[in-house]
Amino acid sequence: MWLTVPDLLNMAQNCNMEATLSMCRLALAIGVRCENNAAIISKIQDLDENKQYLLKSAIEKVSISKLLANASQTDVLSRL
Numbered sequence: 001m002w003l004t005v006p007d008l009l010n011m012a013q014n015c016n017m018e019a020t021l022s023m024c025r026l027a028l029a030i031g032v033r034c035e036n037n038a039a040i041i042s043k044i045q046d047l048d049e050n051k052q053y054l055l056k057s058a059i060e061k062v063s064i065s066k067l068l069a070n071a072s073q074t075d076v077l078s079r080l
Contacts, residue, residue, distance in 0.1 A: 028058055 006026060011019035031040040044055055 025058055025061065028055065032059055 006023035007016065007019040008023070010016040011023060031037065032044075034040070044052060047055070
């Protein structure tokens with residue numbers, strides 16, 4: 001899996017920052033890849049430049065994680 005599954009219990013009980021960030025990344029990744037992504041992207045574009053930059057960085061982190069996961073799978077499959 002290319003994206004960590006958020007630990008909702010840890011997030012709720014302990015205010016765990018890593019679990020919260022994982023949940024935010026998951027929500028963002030779903031939003032920009034969903035069927036209605038044009039509306040979501042439009043809302044992101046309405047934000048100020050600093051917030052757009054931060055969201056772009058988060059989206060890139062998810063995309064890079066996916067690429068690395070795919071590369072790892074390809075590497076494993078090529079060794080079979």
